[in-house]
Amino acid sequence: MTITEVETTITAKKVLCCKVPTNKGERIRKILLDNNELNKNYKLKKEDNYLFIPIISTDETEIDKSIMENLKKIYNNIEFIEINMLGNPKTNKLNFREYLLKNFKKEIENGAVVLSYDIIGDIVIIQISDNIDENIAKKIGAKALELIPSVKSVYRRKSEILGEFRVRELELLAGEYKTLTMYKENGYRLWVDVEKVYFSPRLGWERKRIMEKVKPEDIVVDMFCGVGPFSIACKNAKKIYAIDINPDAVELLKKNIKLNKLQHKIIPINNDIRKTEVKGNRIIMNLPKFAHLFVDTALKMVEKNGIIHYYTVGTDYNEAINLFKSKCNCEIVEKRIVKSYSPREHIFVLDIKIY
Numbered sequence: 525m526t527i528t529e530v531e532t533t534i535t536a537k538k539v540l541c542c543k544v545p546t547n548k549g550e551r552i553r554k555i556l557l558d559n560n561e562l563n564k565n566y567k568l569k570k571e572d573n574y575l576f577i578p579i580i581s582t583d584e585t586e587i588d589k590s591i592m593e594n595l596k597k598i599y600n601n602i603e604f605i606e607i608n609m610l611g612n613p614k615t616n617k618l619n620f621r622e623y624l625l626k627n628f629k630k631e632i633e634n635g636a637v638v639l640s641y642d643i644i645g646d647i648v649i650i651q652i653s654d655n656i657d658e659n660i661a662k663k664i665g666a667k668a669l670e671l672i673p674s675v676k677s678v679y680r681r682k683s684e685i686l687g688e689f690r691v692r693e694l695e696l697l698a699g700e701y702k703t704l705t706m707y708k709e710n711g712y713r714l715w716v717d718v719e720k721v722y723f724s725p726r727l728g729w730e731r732k733r734i735m736e737k738v739k740p741e742d743i744v745v746d747m748f749c750g751v752g753p754f755s756i757a758c759k760n761a762k763k764i765y766a767i768d769i770n771p772d773a774v775e776l777l778k779k780n781i782k783l784n785k786l787q788h789k790i791i792p793i794n795n796d797i798r799k800t801e802v803k804g805n806r807i808i809m810n811l812p813k814f815a816h817l818f819v820d821t822a823l824k825m826v827e828k829n830g831i832i833h834y835y836t837v838g839t840d841y842n843e844a845i846n847l848f849k850s851k852c853n854c855e856i857v858e859k860r861i862v863k864s865y866s867p868r869e870h871i872f873v874l875d876i877k878i879y
């Protein structure tokens with residue numbers, strides 16, 4: 525495999541855009557931005573009452589199913605159209621995704637190189653399989669460092685998410701070896717250590733959804749809180765119990781509570797949730813792979829008429845629905861795909877009212 529040198533300046537070019545009504549534009553743009561789908565090399569175009577928002581995918585089918593579902597929730601008749609666009613002079617250069625598409629088409633097709641990546645503060649985590657030659661992997665890392673704005677370190681995923689703490693092994697490909705970074709989403713900030721704790725920027729939209737549901741009288745139990753993104757998103761509640769078994773996560777959670785000035789509301793607890801006695805009317809169960817093992821614990825914690833936000837992995841909603849129906853009197857009040865998990869599986873959330 526060889527890396528061909530690619531042109532770094534682009535002039536007028538056909539670019540795939542989402543065509544949406546102007547009044548939906550900002551919400552659609554935010555979803556695209558959060559999911560690394562917004563093509564920042566081009567300016568948004570306005571025509572009549574429509575906005576054309578440039579995206580990075582070159583074909584509608586490349587867009588992740590969960591992103592598409594979220595876009596369609598904002599505007600169901602979304603259209604994808606290629607139009608001629610002039611590059612934005614400030615950022616008129618090839619983006620990392622375009623670089624991958626030009627140089628690694630075959631590897632992308634066979635899954636050895638993945639187009640999507642995570643940006644957490646000034647850290648980027650990309651997905652390249654072990655089968656890719658080490659020197660090529662390092663070159664890709666160096667390109668990510670060059671082409672993704674404000675990045676200091678580029679890692680690649682070295683393992684699945686592992687163990688009780690749900691942490692993945694990483695390998696530094698380019699930039700400096702540092703794992704602590706600050707991440708911003710939905711108006712709050714979080715310290716994250718990508719080597720010691722679980723964190724996914726792809727849940728930002730989901731946290732916004734929960735944020736909008738929280739009521740001032742709510743008592744929240746965030747059963748698997750990590751560094752606290754869901755707990756902090758629930759900042760309008762009366763009280764939030766934030767529990768995690770990973771001591772490093774709880775140390776960062778404490779810093780994040782202070783950073784967001786929420787000491788009067790969030791109670792950090794470093795413990796196994798099964799040994800923790802708290803109660804609330806809104807329970808967050810963000811441990812998708814193993815949440816089914818903690819349903820009895822959640823049912824002990826939830827108050828009558830309370831809501832459980834249940835995250836799970838699978839191919840459809842049925843397993844989760846049957847599990848809850850077999851254990852309690854309940855109603856599914858909302859359900860949606862949160863993100864893809866594997867080629868066939870998704871992470872789902874079900875909002876379940878417990879009577």
Ligand SMILES: C[S@@+](CC[C@H](N)C(=O)[O-])C[C@H]1O[C@@H](n2cnc3c(N)ncnc32)[C@H](O)[C@@H]1O
Pocket residue numbers: 688689690722723724727747748749750751752753754767768769770773795796797798810811812
């Ligand atoms: C998928 S992560 C979610 C973290 C956080 N909610 C977020 O969105 O970033 C699951 C978390 O559950 C914690 N955990 C696993 N088993 C636990 C248990 N028995 N009691 C409390 N926390 C647990 C892990 O340490 C991990 O931080």
